[in-house]
Amino acid sequence: MDVMPKWADVVLVPLFSLILAALLSALLILAIGESPTEAFMLMIEGTLFRSAGWGYMLYYATNFIFTGLAVSVAFHASLFNIGGEGQAMMGGLGVGLVCLFIPWPHWSLAIIGASMGAAIFGMIWAGLPAYLQAKRGSHIVITTIMFNFIAAGVLNFFLVGPLKPAGSMAPATANFPTATHLPTFEDMAQLFGIEKMFRSAPANVSFFIALLACVGVWYLIWRSPLGYEIRAFGKSGPAARYAGVGSVKIIMITMMISGALCGMMAINTTQGESERLILNFTEGAGFIGIAVALMGRSHPLGVLLAALLFGFLYQGGAELALWTKIPRELIVVIQALVILFTGALTMMVRAPLEQLFLALRRP
């Protein structure tokens, strides 16, 4: 099957998928009576020509890096973690409890505590479906979907019940103490004496934690014995078993790492942006992780680039909704097309490319 060189497989297939998705979206924009080129220019201007646009883009990208890495790690073990949404919600609960009930002296300590809270809660929420898959053979896709709904119920219970401050109507916790405030990019720019950069954009230091997570996942998957076992198990369960790699162990550990990564998304949204725990703070990021992981070919570098791309799309989509009649949901359509072309219709995307390379090779 080595018709294409490796670089073409890694670079051209996602790129070609993206172009197809963009063309179809342009047709959709035309169909609803707007100009695709104007829309595209508006997205570029609103995102890349303003520092605040960058701030929003990196904020969204931070979420998508975490969830994208989570889905990728599971993909390496041939597991489909569709429960990122639920794991992120539980992660948010962890962040909320840690920030509200522990008196942190400084944000640098608070972010370590919040990360651990988020990771542990996400880990538990991914660990239960993993246990059911490993020991009882329940299909992980279905159980993680069910756990998304149960997580929404649990979060709802806490936000309309025990964690809601007295006298408040909104389903949200009290504001976190100011000591837990994470420095935003605006704060950091001011530290270097640059005023009016990233003004009121929500991007914050969790972006760097996301970058660290990328390096960590790269090391885990390609440089550690555990990563080797995970990949071996993903390629062939029986073969890995023959080599002494237990399926129960790999399923449990992989899913728990995946859940922890999803949960850590919440430090960006909950501690970094809203500074209190709210309903629907995940905004579908758990599902976008699927698109990001597929687009990034489950490699941390690819995930980083795909997350930046989706961050751009989300910020650009907000700009479109603000200035044109195109609703934000256009981005959901693009996301669906990306998932379709990179995940389900890869054969269709690859076939013409393979033909091309075959034709080039012949003479």
Add this chain to the structure above:
Amino acid sequence: MDFLTIIQVFDGTLRLAAPLLLVCLAGLFSERSGIFDIGLEGKLLAAAFLSAAVAFVSGSVWIGLLAGIGVSVGLSALHGLASITMRGDQIVSGVAINFLAAGLTVVVAQAWFGEGGRTPALKSGARFEPIIFPGAVPSKEMADVGPFMQLYSELLSGHTLLVYAALLTVPLSWFVLYKTRFGLRLRAAGENPAAVDTAGISVVGLRYAAVVIAGILCGIAGAYIATSLQANFVKDMSAGRGYIALAALIFAKWRPWYALGACLLFGFLFAVDNRFQNILLPAWSLSGGLLLMALALTGYVWRKDLLDKFVLGGLAVGLAFISALIVVNVWGVGMGNQIKVPVVFIQSLPYILTVLVLAGFVGKAIPPRSGGVPYVKEK
């Protein structure tokens, strides 16, 4: 609680179970032929939108229904193209279809009607009207008639055509799947496609047929929620019903009559949730029930290995902890005090039950053996 209230809850059960049932049977056909379908939700949503939009524009609910079925079958064909012809990942394809529907419905609705992603309210003629059986009394006089008349007028009469159609689909599906040659072959395609192929029957054809049937049923269900249950389309109106139907399908162990039972049970939970905002139970029963569950779990894992002890034991500790919390909370007023069961618990019950079934604690659910695996013909 009087008899009429019970009848009304059952009436609500039927109305809420009907779309679940149609979608569940859609999933049944698809999965029995070996094609997993996470995209039921998306098809339901797309059908709901287009049926409402076309019914509004044309003024005829029947044209709306056809449009709903059309778009749903179209998405099914896409799923078939991706997962049967292109042998792509069926779950990824389903996820993509869900997003496609979630995004497209709002974008198109906004461009078409400009009402923030919804359609205008449907007038009579553009929606399905309730069918009143002969002799049924209107709801105003319901309290004055006898129990049999209440049963007849409230529970049996007064539903829209699609509710009765949904109920009739159950025996029909059973007949098609278990009593016809097509059904036998379809089920075989999901269990052992190579055997079907050896017998000279096209696996691809069978699977496409199953996927198209699923599309038709999802289309009817979508039209039902937008033109019968409600009288317009609103953003995300399928509200996870596609996933609940998937849960019901597992609960029903991929069998049509069980599917009826599962959908009625889940519909009942929703009807109870709609009807009673406060479900009160005495504190001792709640806390005692949780403690019993914790003890049962502890007993179960006693002879299991370390991981079982860790996970299920942890679950038992969690349950015991909640039970203790309840005791602490009502200590001052006594254990007979009434406690409100959280609404979200009733809402989450279908998912929790499904997880329990999947886990094999309540009967074993065995999926079709070749489900999710694309069939590659030998050359």
